[in-house]
Amino acid sequence: MITASLSAGGAPGWQQGVDLALALVLSAAIGLEREIRQKSAGLRTHTLVGFGAALFMLVSKYGFSDILGESVVLDPSRVAAQIVSGIGFIGGGLIFVRRDVVKGLTTAAAVWLTAAVGMAAGAGLWWLAVLATVGNFVVMLGLTPLAARLPRSKHAQSRLRLSYADGRGVLRQALAECTGLRFVVDELSLEQPGRSHDAGTVTVTLLIRGPGSIADLTSKLAEIEGVVAVACEDANAQHF
Structure with missing residues (x-):
């Protein structure tokens, strides 16, 4: 007081x-x-x-x-x-x-x-x-x-956004890469094409989890022929 x-x-x-x-x-x-x-x-x-x-x-x-x-x-x-x-x-x-x-x-x-x-x-x-x-x-x-x-938990989910040229079997190869690096795909959703997307380009969102390296996965996916862009973030991320 x-x-x-x-x-x-x-x-x-x-x-x-x-x-x-x-x-x-x-x-x-x-x-x-x-x-x-x-x-x-x-x-x-x-x-x-x-x-x-x-x-x-x-x-x-x-x-x-x-x-x-x-x-x-x-x-x-x-x-x-x-x-x-x-x-x-x-x-x-x-x-x-x-x-x-x-x-x-x-x-x-x-x-x-x-x-x-x-x-x-x-x-x-x-x-x-x-x-x-x-x-x-x-x-x-x-x-x-x-x-x-810090090491990732195998139960931690990540959201993978993949854009690729349609008709080249890119999605099949991407799923194979996920499996090869010990990731499980919990959910796959197709984004509606917008004006910013080029004709013939498809964008999908994958909800994945596993003990593998996210950096290695994104590098492998970027090397697939027909992939336009790939980005990944934690599904429960708190952005700094």
Whole structure:
């Protein structure tokens, strides 16, 4: 709780400005990484989230000193608590599911972290804000390649999208390659041809699972004569 005796003097204007500037710089650094990866929330979104969170913290700390008195007692943590719940609406808007693939989850988490960094900077916890920003880059740049190297479960499903020239027996060869590399095809669906497809090109989606190497499978499929394009992603992937 905060009382008039603790906050009558307020905080120097320069200190508040430094808190805001630090939140701006750190939030922009986090957003720059998302911008480089061309995510839905990039440099501007993350910067505004962190900058706004810091401003809310400063208003929570110093914005009510003129009304404090013997009979008026304020809890500055109440404003800060609303930042945590409010940022959930922004994060929720970044997450969407398409064909059972979750996208935007990591970016939403980054926005959530950016708000926390802004709050720490606004509260004057500069070292904590810097440390959290460094931790963000450790996770984004260090754990992403590590996760890709982890062994796959034989029960993990992957979605394979294959485009090929019709009438050459390509699909039969592709299924044979899947079987040869110890993959099981759980589902096969034909995509409706659109304007972007060339005449005579067929696109199918295969839901596969198995202990084999996805990289080896896509390489083998790309070598089949008549294959136009091949791409694979985890069926339950959380896109970074």
